[in-house]
Amino acid sequence: MRRLTALILVIGMLAVALAGCASADKKPTTEGTTPTEDMNYVVQLGYYGCDHMVAAAVARDAGIYDKLGIKVNSVGGGNVPEAMAAGKMDVGYVGTEGVVRAEAKGSPIFVAANNHLGGSFYIVISSKLKDVKDLVGKRFGIAPDADKNDSYWVRMAADAGIPASPASYKATAIGGSDAYIAVKNGQLDGFVDCDPWCSASDLDGSGKIVPTEAKLPNGEYGSCCVYSMNRKFQKEHPELAKKMILAHSLAVQYIYENPLEAAKIFAKEKGIDEKVALRTIYMKTNKDGRTLTWKIEPERFKAEFDYAKSVVPIDVPPIAEWLDSSTLDAAGTKDFDTFIKENVDPKYPLGMTYEDWLKAIGA
Incomplete structure (x- = not known):
């Protein structure tokens, strides 16, 4: 009788263990294997x-x-x-x-x-310009409709104290490495973009990053x-x-x-x-x-x-x-x-x- 009781207990424990394994297999998580x-x-x-x-x-x-x-x-x-x-x-x-x-x-x-x-979005001006305001009327790498499609640019311009309207510049839709090279070669007077090309221009001296925070009116x-x-x-x-x-x-x-x-x-x-x-x-x-x-x-x-x-x-x-x-x-x-x-x-x-x-x- 004791042996039969012990056998039943062992079988019961195995059943619980196997059920647990089956349950785990049915619940794939992000840490587990892909289905x-x-x-x-x-x-x-x-x-x-x-x-x-x-x-x-x-x-x-x-x-x-x-x-x-x-x-x-x-x-x-x-x-x-x-x-x-x-x-x-x-x-x-x-x-x-x-x-x-x-x-x-x-x-x-x-x-x-x-x-x-x-953050990490910049206005870059040629090192030949003394101030960002000198960019007005100059060759500027920015989309011609930026003031209508990019609110981030609008607040950057406000921070910098320059017009947001691309019509105030000789605007051309150029950015990235092309804009960086154009400023370096004297074919462009500035551009607006993210990195790496803004920092590249600033570090090699061909351009200067204009400090702007471009945060929302709430300061965030x-x-x-x-x-x-x-x-x-x-x-x-x-x-x-x-x-x-x-x-x-x-x-x-x-x-x-x-x-x-x-x-x-x-x-x-x-x-x-x-x-x-x-x-x-x-x-x-x-x-x-x-x-x-x-x-x-x-x-x-x-x-x-x-x-x-x-x-x-x-x-x-x-x-x-x-x-x-x-x-x-x-x-x-x-x-x-x-x-x-x-x-x-x-x-x-x-x-x-x-x-x-x-x-x-x-x-």
Whole structure:
């Protein structure tokens, strides 16, 4: 009788253990394996050639996608909203206003996570000019309709004390490396852009960065650019969608914790001097604040578009139509504020000079 009782107990324990294993297998998480149907799917990711989107290159080159077991084709320089509308893009880094404008026109794009709050966007003038106001009437690399489509430019111009209307300049739609080379060769008197080309111009002496904060009237940054997603991808590949957002958050963490390595990745990506890459990483992770983030704060988006609507013509649909944090909430990401407090603040406190920061990161 004792042997029979013992045998029943053993069988019962095995049944419980096996049931637990079966239950675990039925609940794949972002930390687990990719579902069978997604194993061979190649995620299409787009981003622009801007330092605000450095996480795209870091996630790829630091091996984050490989560690999460996902296949990603990263396409730089693509038109993300248009590609999503054509069904050719799953996720992408794109300007916040661009997402809203595209969604209003029917693109299946939405904000899935944040990426960059603001800052690291500059007016560069030729070193031959004494003051930014001398740029008026000169050859300026800016879109002819910037005052109607880019509220960030409008507040930059206000900070600098110059007209926002491109009609006040000899405006030409040129930016990036082309604008940098044109200023260096004396063919352009200034341009407005993100890095690396603004810092490259400033560091080699061919141009000068004009100090502007371009914050909102409330004194805070809003949302410059985001991590966007195609609704079809979110619906058809929910586990991959979570993994992609997790990868984005891990890339941002990598930049904060390994700024020297992140700068090397960005320098290689853009074919620039590491000194340029280091400065732009410093600006986004320290000088301008902790502006790289995955954290969604609806109040920042509201403030961004309250301002945008006051200076440029833009149709802003209800926030629920273009912002959805459900995949982010289920992705298993760390809390951003806790991560910064515990992992970044002790090593690289805000307010460090560039020289002290370089020493701290071992550059």
